[in-house]
Amino acid sequence: MMTLKVNGQNHEIDADPDTPLLYVLRDDIKLNAAKFGCGLGQCGSCTVIVDGNAVLSCVTPLLLLEGKQVTTLEGLGTIEAPAPIQRAFMEEQAAQCGYCIAGMMMRAQALLQKNPKPTDEQIRAELEPHLCRCGTHMRILRAVHRAIRLMDTADASSATPGRAQ
Amino acid sequence: MNAPVILDRRRVLAGGGALIVSFSLAEAFAQDQAAPAAVPVPNPPGSLKGSPFLDSWIRIDADGTITAFTGKVELGQGFRTAFQQIAAEELDVPFASLKVVTADTSRTANEGYTSGSHSMQDSGTAIQYAAAQVRALLVAEAARRLNLPAENFRTENAAVVAPDGQRFAYGDLVAGDMLHVQAQPASKLKDPSIFNVMGQPIPRVDIPAKVTGGAAYVQDMRLPGMVHARVVRPPSYGAQLTECDTSSVEKLPGVVKVVRDGNFLAVVASKEFQAIKAMAALSAAAGISPAVVKRAIFGALDELALGWLLSGRRTNLRKTAAEVAEWLVRGLLPDGEKP
Numbered sequence: 001m002m003t004l005k006v007n008g009q010n011h012e013i014d015a016d017p018d019t020p021l022l023y024v025l026r027d028d029i030k031l032n033a034a035k036f037g038c039g040l041g042q043c044g045s046c047t048v049i050v051d052g053n054a055v056l057s058c059v060t061p062l063l064l065l066e067g068k069q070v071t072t073l074e075g076l077g078t079i080e081a082p083a084p085i086q087r088a089f090m091e092e093q094a095a096q097c098g099y100c101i102a103g104m105m106m107r108a109q110a111l112l113q114k115n116p117k118p119t120d121e122q123i124r125a126e127l128e129p130h131l132c133r134c135g136t137h138m139r140i141l142r143a144v145h146r147a148i149r150l151m152d153t154a155d156a157s158s159a160t161p162g163r164a165q
Numbered sequence: 166m167n168a169p170v171i172l173d174r175r176r177v178l179a180g181g182g183a184l185i186v187s188f189s190l191a192e193a194f195a196q197d198q199a200a201p202a203a204v205p206v207p208n209p210p211g212s213l214k215g216s217p218f219l220d221s222w223i224r225i226d227a228d229g230t231i232t233a234f235t236g237k238v239e240l241g242q243g244f245r246t247a248f249q250q251i252a253a254e255e256l257d258v259p260f261a262s263l264k265v266v267t268a269d270t271s272r273t274a275n276e277g278y279t280s281g282s283h284s285m286q287d288s289g290t291a292i293q294y295a296a297a298q299v300r301a302l303l304v305a306e307a308a309r310r311l312n313l314p315a316e317n318f319r320t321e322n323a324a325v326v327a328p329d330g331q332r333f334a335y336g337d338l339v340a341g342d343m344l345h346v347q348a349q350p351a352s353k354l355k356d357p358s359i360f361n362v363m364g365q366p367i368p369r370v371d372i373p374a375k376v377t378g379g380a381a382y383v384q385d386m387r388l389p390g391m392v393h394a395r396v397v398r399p400p401s402y403g404a405q406l407t408e409c410d411t412s413s414v415e416k417l418p419g420v421v422k423v424v425r426d427g428n429f430l431a432v433v434a435s436k437e438f439q440a441i442k443a444m445a446a447l448s449a450a451a452g453i454s455p456a457v458v459k460r461a462i463f464g465a466l467d468e469l470a471l472g473w474l475l476s477g478r479r480t481n482l483r484k485t486a487a488e489v490a491e492w493l494v495r496g497l498l499p500d501g502e503k504p
Contacts, residue, residue: 015438016418023438032385033378074378082377089376093368097241098375105376134241 004065006031007075017063021055022046024062025072033073033102037131044130047103048072054110073102076109084154085109088147089140096134104130108144112151120145211290212236213348216274219302220344222295223252229323229336231256231263233292236276237284238268239371244284246369248292254362255296255355257320258335297352299344306343307333392421393437395444397430399453401465406430408452417443 037045077083233252307325308315419439434440
């Protein structure tokens with residue numbers, strides 16, 4: 001048994017310590033957002049945020065996560081109250097099949113938490129490890145730029161900036 | 166000589182085609198409606214050809230619930246939203262008031278593969294014509310009830326409106342098998358100049374769930390008592406499973422069962438990663454005919470070498486062919502060494 005903190009809630013997890021975080025999120029905690037893509041840390045669709053950093057959950061074993069804060073896309077906002085990055089992706093219609101999108105959004109979110117005003121070049125470099133077979137790249141970039149503006153507005157008006165930490 | 170087909174990620178992407186292989190159950194309940202269709206309608210449009218009954222495409226329940234059906238799979242093309250627009254437009258109902266059911270072998274028409282950009286032209290067309298004909302049937306029913314000619318009736322907001330303003334909600338007009346009729350050769354489609362749902366930039370209905378962690382994919386289905394399985398893949402085509410001691414794998418945590426059937430080997434476990442670990446252990450325990458492996462590996466290497474040579478030297482195929490033959494006969498040599 002191990003306690004895992006996901007989206008601000010503690011979960012008692014009964015799984016082998018070598019179990020990758022992805023399976024714990026999907027199988028034990030029943031969260032949908034983090035996706036199995038390649039299982040080898042090569043596509044980015046499983047990306048979540050751990051203590052502020054974008055982490056590939058399919059290759060990160062449970063034993064490394066003791067005492068750490070895990071955030072998944074579910075922890076940012078909901079359909080009814082979307083976080084700025086979620087609103088931005090909806091407004092830009094930045095998904096075709098959408099399978100890679102949760103991972104893209106989590107890495108973009110981690111980037112924006114560290115650097116609220118990244119350049120286009122920095123965004124492209126940051127999202128480079130993520131694969132999107134549909135070819136939604138240009139919309140994804142537009143959505144990240146829109147998220148920057150939305151977060152900026154939210155900060156300026158001190159409105160609720162989603163539930164992101 | 167036959168030029169080899171060389172596929173890599175970039176070329177596949179450049180082709181831009183998605184081939185999604187679906188399956189169909191020949192005897193599926195909702196798909197056997199073609200059988201009693203003794204009198205085929207001459208050349209019905211789109212997928213109405215294969216599934217001519219209107220209620221294969223549009224269903225209206227007594228409580229007013231309206232559903233459009235498609236045998237195509239939505240995987241980001243956006244047609245779920247587009248079909249909802251089409252059905253709403255031709256039925257004269259608000260966009261948000263109807264649901265679209267996609268590719269459900271027990272409920273939707275069998276439209277075969279979802280591929281080749283055929284969803285709009287085949288399924289979208291069927292829905293458009295079926296919706297227009299359903300609307301005409303509803304108008305005819307309201308006119309029949311008032312014993313008036315149908316021409317002076319109109320439709321709006323999921324209701325038929327009589328010349329005197331009397332309204333009949335669609336749900337009140339549908340009775341029994343009224344929509345279980347075959348499509349007619351002629352449909353009275355709306356004039357595109359009065360469209361107010363089609364042609365509008367409506368946000369895709371599937372995106373909100375996809376950006377908030379909602380259930381959006383088959384992987385997100387969690388059925389009661391569901392277990393996970395993994396198949397042990399052989400290293401090569403034609404490999405034989407010679408021996409396999411499964412007893413140690415059966416004792417691993419979470420393992421429900423090891424399944425062996427001839428050369429097929431798989432493991433079932435309560436949790437997914439338990440199945441993956443058990444599969445790896447099983448794979449290590451399985452004896453696989455080595456001769457086959459060796460032959461297959463060298464065959465694959467030959468193929469790779471051929472593909473690499475031809476992809477790099479397209480200008481002189483005759484010369485290349487001779488080189489390839491040399492390479493294949495003498496085997497692969499380290500970089501820089503000529504055969």
